[in-house]
Amino acid sequence: MSIQAVRGMKDVWPEEARKWQRVEALARQVFHAFGFGEIKTPVLEKTELFARSIGEATDIVEKEMYTFADRSGDSLTMRPEATAGLVRAYIESKNYAQPGPHKLFLIGPMFRHERPQKGRLRQFHQIDVEVLGDEEPQGDAEIILMLDQFLKKLGLGKVIIKLNSLGCPACRPGYRQALLDFLGSRRGRLCEDCRRRLDTNPLRVLDCKAESCQEAAQGAPNMADHLCEACQSHFAKVRQLIGAAGVDYELDPRLVRGLDYYIRTTFEAVAGDLGAQNAVAGGGRYDGLIEALGGPAQGGIGFAFGLERLSLLLPDEETPLAPELYIAALGEEARDWSFSAAAQLRGQGVWVELSPQDKSLKAQLRRANKLNAAQVLIIGPEEIKAGRGQLKDMAGGGQEEIPLDQVAARFAPPSP
């Protein structure tokens, strides 16, 4: 059997790549206006980086990472997300010594060893956005506004931004305990998964889909009521700013994210029509992460969206790419002429196609039609002798005689 691609890893062919290019071009344009610069970081990092940032007990670190020992014995991991590597680069460069906030974005592949399904791959691609060296609520608002603008300009219809605050190290433990007290008394009514969640991440019980858990969670304490004063005013300011900026969002007290480092503001962009994999973008604030990775006590916030998932929501490109000129040549002399003529035209930036073989005129025209060529230049022994070719307009079907030495000029780009 022939060799197959690795499970969960897909080839992106030109038609699909065009959609990605459109998305990336728009991202670069929108992010530029907000002052973000593009960064590239390595796909491989030391395993320890992810263990320390994402959290030892998270699903990603426990069972989804592509981890291996390199030839020198170091444990390396293919990045499962972008934030950790980006923060590492930030600390390593000591750019934190320059006044912030530092606004960066990164486009590239991520790797997670999960069971593939639609919208979920083992190698997938993210556009990741981070603001480092800033704790102010304006930063949260700005980045959410940027996400909202981007999605709106992309023209996606039904995308909702969900927003929540997870509190901070000062107030979350208190909430967590209150929630545990509440749910602990109802342990018997929880599903098997949720009993496990009581130990790992009790907040997740809140958005369990099992009916019994939904009922058991009725009347559970709300994070919003347990936020400390600082978190409360931070969250209020974020909401005030994005509300005034016209961002459509809804509060979702059950929005809990799976990475340990998130605190305070978390958000997610959710689309219908994507089945279970409906989150097209997600992110949040992670003050404390930079310090935990050996940097200064600076804040940070960011989000990422998945190119594959966005692409699933986008219509195919409506205008197919088509050559401007197809040269149908009959006989060796004409074919030789067409080759050098094409070289000159292509040098001018004109998309020219030639027939790969010396086929009948009919076959060459069929191919020109197939490729959707705008015009066809027909040349054979007679035309070479006369120095004049037949230029055919494929849409209308009409055809005119043109001196061969004027072909290049005819397709010259308009002079500036």
Next chain:
RNA sequence: GUGGCUAUAGCUCAGUUUGGUUAGAGCGCCAGGUUGUGGCCCUGGAGGCCGAGGGUUCAAGUCCCUCUAGCCACCCCA
């Protein structure tokens, strides 16, 4: 990682229930009808180890097992 569905021509799919002569269709591709003119139409042609491996049987695309991949749900996430 768990459970379910699926895999036949380049593509979309019949055929599998009730095993039985050379495995079909539409679209696409190639050629001819037009000795040098595309699309529409007509005619003809090429193209399949029926996902891979093993088993049952006189006989397997069809039944059984294993593997691989895709899809759906869970878990989790982009």
